[in-house]
Amino acid sequence: GQKSRNPKHVYSNVCSPEVCPLLALGVYFCCYGLNHTASGGRLFPGTNQNDRFRKLFCNRLLLEDEEVAAAIHGKGLNANEIGSHSIRKGASTFCASGSTSCPSLAAISIRAEWKLGTIYDTHLKYEAASDCYVGRTVCGLPMNHADFGILPPFFKCESRESRMQVDRVIDQLFPNLDAKKKYVAEQAIAAVVYHQDWLRRNMPGNHPLFDTELFSYHEFLPLLSRYISIDGNGRKPTGLPPHVITIRSMEEMKGAVDGMNLNIAEMRGSINHLTKTNATIEEKLATCFRTSADSIFRSIEENPPLADLLEH
Secondary structure (H helix, E strand, C coil), X not given: CCCCCCCCCCCCCCCCHHHCHHHHHHHHHHHHCCCCCCCCCCCCCCCCHHHHHHHHHHHHHHHHCHHHHHHHHHCCCCHHHCCCHHHHHHHHHHHHHCCCCXXXXXXXXXXXXXXXXXXXXXXXXXXXHHHHHHHHHHCCCCCCCHHHHCCCCEECCXXXXXXXXXXXXXXXXXXXXXXXXXXXXHHHHHHHHHCHHHHHHHCCXXXXXXXXXXXXXXXXXXXXXXXXXXXXXXCCCCCCCHHHHHHHHHHHHHHHHHHHHHHHXXXXXXXXXXXXXXXXXXXXXXXXXXXXXXXXXXXXXXXXXXXXXXXX
16 A cells, blocks of 8 residues: 555653553664664664564564563563554554544554545544644653653753764764764664663663673763653643543642642741741840849848848
């Protein structure tokens, strides 16, 4: 069939790095590079990526990896019952039925490039807003949580010098890239830098990633880590349904209320401190007055002429 001309929005999953597309892309770029001579300008080299992925997924991962096969068997399945198309079917099912507030079936079908029938195909067209919602959902972000709208990691460069430092590292890791590929590479490397601790904890120590220039050259990771951020910084999330916007607003209100409660607690502590201080001052003044009075009376008693004068 014809290749779709509609852009498919792909999002980072900061909450679950194990299924994050950008992190996987960053690991791939670090290990295999980005400017293959055989790629013809595409991100991945070769002319039959679908078949290559199917063979690697079905044969090497499912059948040869004993841990994966055991995990599948533990779910009551056999590795040879799962194929590359299972990913598409599973993702579509998750988008359509994984929550009570899923994207529309039309948006899911258009994303999957499935035919809906003559009337639907004629009148229901692609729109970016719905595809953004599908993109956020299919990447595994929590649909009923404020983190559904979380932004991807990026390099927050607030000065020309910091921007030049990041560009220098990206250019050294991936030389001679055009502007579009460089932007993709920077987003992918930002995900790797942000999740570097997770990668070290969860990937084998002999993984090729840790022998790449990014990890082996001692200056790159510390430098890039200084600028990594997931703050907004003028960026706004796309593909958010109304209920997530409401949840995010409630989270902001909760944060404001928590801040007010903290301020009130601090004010209460200050007031209590002042009250205790005033009581201490009054007690010390009373003690001082009593001591002074006792001293005066003793002086009078010890000096009879003064006592007689006071009596008269």
